[in-house]
Amino acid sequence: MDAKLTLEDFDWLREIKAGTGGTRNPPPIPMNIASKLGAFGFVKSNGLGGFTITDDGRGALLEQDMRDAEDR
Numbered sequence: 001m002d003a004k005l006t007l008e009d010f011d012w013l014r015e016i017k018a019g020t021g022g023t024r025n026p027p028p029i030p031m032n033i034a035s036k037l038g039a040f041g042f043v044k045s046n047g048l049g050g051f052t053i054t055d056d057g058r059g060a061l062l063e064q065d066m067r068d069a070e071d072r
Helices: 007-020 031-039 055-071
Strands: 043-045 051-053
Touching: 007 031, 007 051, 007 055, 031 043, 031 051, 051 055
Parallel strands: none
Antiparallel strands: 043 051
8 A cells, every 4th residue: 555645645545534424425536535534544444335534634634734734
């Protein structure tokens, strides 16, 4: 497993966050990305074949968004 998250991983984490809020269902996540996000503790299975974002995942997104803002 790659020890670093990619921009694509964070994009998928945003999709999961949007789906967790109940506004819409995220598309099916590729298993390699779901495994990586799960290994970091950023997502967990929702028991329905999908995933929900964890508090750690929300924190990671916030940190990434702050880094992105600094880069602009």
